[in-house]
Amino acid sequence: MADQSGGFTNHTNNNRTSSSDDYVIRPVPQRDHVDNVGDTSVGSDVSLRWLHQLYLPKKTPEVVMLKDGMVQYTSQRLYPNVRHLSPAKRERILVTGGAGFVGSHLVDRLMWMGHEVIVVDNFFTGTKRNVQHWIGHPNFELVTHDVVDPYMIEVSQIYHLACPASPPHYQYNPTKTVKTSVMGTINMLGLAKRTKARFLLTSTSEIYGDPEEHPQKETYWGHVNPIGPRACYDEGKRIAETLTYSYMRQNDVDVRVARIFNTFGPRMSPTDGRVVSNFIMQALRGQPLTIYGDGHQTRSFQYVHDLVDGLILLMNKNYTEPVNLGNTEEYTILDFAHTIRDQVLATTTTAAGPMTDVEIKLLPAAMDDPRKRKPDITRAKKYLGWEPRFAVKQGIQETVDWFKLQQMEGAI
Ligand SMILES: O=C(O)[C@H]1O[C@H](OP(=O)(O)OP(=O)(O)OC[C@H]2O[C@@H](n3ccc(=O)[nH]c3=O)[C@H](O)[C@@H]2O)[C@H](O)[C@@H](O)[C@@H]1O
Numbered sequence: 001m002a003d004q005s006g007g008f009t010n011h012t013n014n015n016r017t018s019s020s021d022d023y024v025i026r027p028v029p030q031r032d033h034v035d036n037v038g039d040t041s042v043g044s045d046v047s048l049r050w051l052h053q054l055y056l057p058k059k060t061p062e063v064v065m066l067k068d069g070m071v072q073y074t075s076q077r078l079y080p081n082v083r084h085l086s087p088a089k090r091e092r093i094l095v096t097g098g099a100g101f102v103g104s105h106l107v108d109r110l111m112w113m114g115h116e117v118i119v120v121d122n123f124f125t126g127t128k129r130n131v132q133h134w135i136g137h138p139n140f141e142l143v144t145h146d147v148v149d150p151y152m153i154e155v156s157q158i159y160h161l162a163c164p165a166s167p168p169h170y171q172y173n174p175t176k177t178v179k180t181s182v183m184g185t186i187n188m189l190g191l192a193k194r195t196k197a198r199f200l201l202t203s204t205s206e207i208y209g210d211p212e213e214h215p216q217k218e219t220y221w222g223h224v225n226p227i228g229p230r231a232c233y234d235e236g237k238r239i240a241e242t243l244t245y246s247y248m249r250q251n252d253v254d255v256r257v258a259r260i261f262n263t264f265g266p267r268m269s270p271t272d273g274r275v276v277s278n279f280i281m282q283a284l285r286g287q288p289l290t291i292y293g294d295g296h297q298t299r300s301f302q303y304v305h306d307l308v309d310g311l312i313l314l315m316n317k318n319y320t321e322p323v324n325l326g327n328t329e330e331y332t333i334l335d336f337a338h339t340i341r342d343q344v345l346a347t348t349t350t351a352a353g354p355m356t357d358v359e360i361k362l363l364p365a366a367m368d369d370p371r372k373r374k375p376d377i378t379r380a381k382k383y384l385g386w387e388p389r390f391a392v393k394q395g396i397q398e399t400v401d402w403f404k405l406q407q408m409e410g411a412i
Pocket residue numbers: 165166167204205206233260261262263264273274275276278279290291292293297299333366369370
């Protein structure tokens with residue numbers, strides 16, 4: 001069914017010029033409602049309905065909230081059905097950071113595809129809850145481990161995601177963030193070298209820093225402050241890329257590098273500190289939406305299932321250069337605040353009736369905050385046959401629904 005209001009074009013980006021006056025934000029295209037994700041060429045295709053049972057279940061049979069404030073967990077249950085793969089086709093896949101926001105969605109899909117999945121996570125930002133529906137499944141293993149220490153296992157593919165990604169989290173302990181990126185990546189590349197596993201690094205659009213090129217192509221070398229508060233993450237990921245290509249050249253490790261642009265979806269922590277979860281939680285609580293700076297900075301937001309599609313395609317195609325994975329729908333943060341506020345207000349009823357208004361307030365700008373960000377995805381289209389399918393609106397609605405479910409279950 002066509003989504004007539006897809007992309008919030010009404011009050012957002014139409015022909016608005018950013019404060020820097022050097023480029024125009026194009027109107028957001030309308031998109032159809034998405035019902036299926038993935039790609040048949042790599043066996044990742046699945047209906048959104050199957051995924052919904054994992055993060056938007058009609059009821060959660062394993063958790064029973066009792067009247068006296070007690071909670072009861074039960075273990076007798078059926079696992080979601082997954083594809084059967086012959087042993088010859090089944091990969092043994094390590095996902096570092098697999099209990100995190102992006103990692104857990106990737107794990108869901110790899111499980112659906114019929115692979116064996118081992119999650120390694122130190123639970124700094126990840127949570128067991130994100131993968132609890134797989135615990136005990138014969139194809140699944142969850143290991144508490146920090147990638148700064150070596151980890152030995154036999155695997156055929158490694159998706160290396162482990163690293164806090166939200167600015168407040170990665171700036172909380174910057175030295176540890178650098179260690180995670182540098183030592184964690186060395187350890188996982190060492191494992192790939194020893195086991196001859198294919199290795200995929202999840203890098204970031206942050207390696208472009210505060211970009212002077214717009215949109216950002218993979219050939220752009222970036223504009224990063226090496227001593228600023230974001231450097232622990234930006235430079236950490238830059239050196240992680242350097243390490244990845246060093247192992248490729250020096251040790252013949254089969255590598256893939258994804259540069260991930262702003263991503264959102266269910267399972268973002270409400271205390272994550274990134275803009276999507278902040279705005280949704282603030283709107284749901286009727287609190288003012290907090291904008292850092294004048295709100296004219298831009299971001300391009302992709303829904304998590306699109307990212308997972310891109311990661312799996314990248315892993316399974318034969319392309320070793322870095323690839324941008326992001327949505328090209330660009331918003332000013334001010335427009336985005338209006339977008340989220342309007343959507344939450346339109347779809348939320350409290351005990352006192354429908355919500356009517358929520359304030360938007362400006363706070364001081366964050367240091368070194370990139371002024372604009374939008375991916376050039378020509379490479380992903382050409383070499384992976386990938387482009388985002390989800391309108392931001394559909395993704396935001398699922399995310400709002402998920403946060404509401406967490407509130408109802410008393411999880412947040
Ligand atoms: O979401 C992501 O995937 C990306 O998030 C961050 O990058 P950043 O663009 O700074 O993400 P946010 O913290 O969500 O901030 C986006 C914009 O919103 C602003 N913001 C954030 C939070 C808030 O409450 N209010 C607000 O105006 C920020 O100042 C920034 O301009 C990470 O550094 C990236 O690695 C990661 O890929």
